[in-house]
Amino acid sequence: MNKEKPRHPVEQFLRMDRMPHIWCPGCGIGTVVTSFTEALRKGEMDLDKVCVVSGIGCTGRVAGYIKLDSFHTTHGRAVPFATGLKLGNPELNVVVFSGDGDIVGIGGNHFIHAARRNMDLTIIVVNNFNYAMTGGQVAATTPIEANASTSPYGNFEYPFSIPYLAEASGATYVARWTALHIRRITKSIQEAMAKPGFSVVEVITPCVTLYGRRNRLGDGLNILKYYYDQSEIQHNADPRNINISYQGKLIVGKFVDKEKPTFLDAMNQHLNKVLGDDYQKYGKIREDQQ
């Protein structure tokens, strides 16, 4: 008998020598990782060229489990780190996989500036409405009235709406789903990775242990189901009108998908125009940008 143990189709994309992972039972991050690996499997891309960059936090651990060139960096700095990879080697397809606190909290400045430059990156933001790794503190995304360990009487700060922030800052692809929209997340990640430009996929995920418990949203599967049930698909919805309120409706869908030269396209086009033959073109020039 030389029969190998049957392998889960996801295994080829994971560092199985690092399992089990650290995420709580019922956490939504794993679902998003599965959708991501599914996107890798389906997408026709050179996986050697795909890099994953994470910051710090629960979702920050994703880079450590993905079997690609993967970078676990500092809190908030995943986006500029990824920018360096992309500009250092324009052939790389660079994905930032991190949480809401990392991307739009401590890393908010980098996020808006990378969007402004239309840096060719894919940003997967797992939004669980709180700082989970450190124990469920209030975040830049916590809805008003929601309870967190540093807003024990309920949050009174206005939160960011990630799609609105992304679109207003210049992102060319913006989508939002809940963790139970598995196939739709996969498709959005595929589209985002294929699209040259700054692409943002936000996924609303349950934090069972902290945010869910403090706000009495129920156990893992129930929260997952709750978010799904609260969601309403509105493709092309105006990102100004899709704020998330406490226990309110979640507008999901693909909100932005537009064409714009990336940072490197713009750099090559502009410097070529100004300097002519003196300019040393950088990286491969895409056909539609020649």
Place this chain on the structure above:
Amino acid sequence: MTEIRFSGYGGQGIIRCAMIAGKAFSVVEGKHTTMTQSFGPEARGGACSSQLVASDERVLYPYITKPEVLVCMSQEAYEKYEPNLRENGTLIIDKDLVKPNSQKRKIYSVPATRFAEELGNRIIANLVMMGFFTAITQFVSPESMKKALPGLVPDRYLDLNYKAFDKGYEYGLKVLEEEKKS
């Protein structure tokens, strides 16, 4: 070792003066200069000064202490820097922009800004001044100064800058001749 200060207000090309003279002395003539500059936070206006320490050997101390040559292209700069000029130092001023309040030292003056305007652009007043400075101080040869210009002034204005330099230089020679006569 020679210490020289160029001064005026921001926007007159004062820094450029020291760069041209410094480059002429070190790069063209193969000796050593250290050029430093002082400026306030304002980009235009305000007293502006650039300094040059020139020597046949490597310059160790980078700043000037008591210069033997002071070039002033504004009243404010004159008032600020004149007291620090060495006792027998050479004072060079723009005739129309600086009114000296003491006659106790020898003053060489040139209407640099007026000459520049006559040549079509007051922006080259600093080059008229550099020509005059070269004639008066003989710090470097006029040829070395001119060789230093490419790269420090825009190519398309090179000829105009040479003209301005010559104008100042010739005027300087005239002043020296008259000085000899009297």
Place this chain on the structure above:
Amino acid sequence: MKKNKADPKGVLTGTHFLDGDFSLAEGALAAGCRFFGGYPITPSTETAERFSERIPRVGGVFIQMEDELGTMAVLIGASWAGKKAMSVTSGPGFSLMMENLGLACMLETPLVLANVQRGGPSTGLPTLTGQQDMMQARWGSHGDYEIIAISPDSPQECFDFTIEAFNLSEKYRVPVLVMTDECVGHMHEKVVIPPAEEIEVSERKLYKGPKDQYLPFKPDKDGIPPMVKAGDGYQFHVTGLTHDERGYPVINAECQDWCVRHLVDKIKNNADDIIQIEEDQTDSAEVVVVSYGISSRVAVRAVNKARKEGLKVGNLRLITVWPFPEKRIRKLAKDVKAFVFPEINYGQVVHELERCAGGQCKVVGVPHMGGGVHNPDDIYKVIKEAAK
């Protein structure tokens, strides 16, 4: 270590009249740096301006980042993508960069950072000189690590030492700091840039073994782990967490011990190869003046004056400030009466000198709070006093 001749595309061969900031950029281009990320800050901005003007004709990227936090991150990313990367800053920016300077040390990432120092603390003296970030250069990021810092005293050395910084950085997989200051950064002097074939540049040691056996932090015999580039199919992982040879996080005391010792020892054990000092008449000296950067030029004036009066004064100039030339200082301390150490701060590296002298001789600092360089006479007076 693989050494190549410089790529002529980046080398501006000739004799120039340049300031220190411009010379940093020219040194970087000559060394093969093709990636510059930065954020404007006085008195260092001219380096970024020069690089942004030159790089489109050389082939590479300049990006002005949103802040210095992102700047260090973008450099580390670019370095892992295979580029030689650099930035330049001054005090306040240096403070922000400390976060990811630590990550660069932890990920053993080659990169070069120049600090054109100004007076501090806080916003301090933006347009005037200082040497007040010298201990921050050594200890600025949290945790234990070793770093290399070299200190040029002229625009010519800004050019030469930036090349050296890249060479050391690639050789030891460590960030290298070029600690200059406003005086040098803004002074113009003659700078001779040699032909490309006369400039030696070190190239990164790349891993050559089977792809599935690559371990990002497994040291070779020389103590330095070979690198790979992102995108070359190694599926490697690196993390700022305490990690093992595989680059996997291992959160326990044993791994922490291995990890920190490796980061520190790879520099400590190679200190003799890294450290450069210049000595003049130290063998017969009763007093040795120790200095670095712009202060060493000023110190020479004081030393010359003291020698004219018959005092036996030696000069020891630290080209490499970190790691500190501990061995040499320990030996000298036995033979001299005193060390005199002028710095443009209220006493920083002098504490390290004191530690190494170990009470065997006097150690006298000559502080200058910044805003200018020492008056050579102030140093001279201390020399005279110390010789008594």
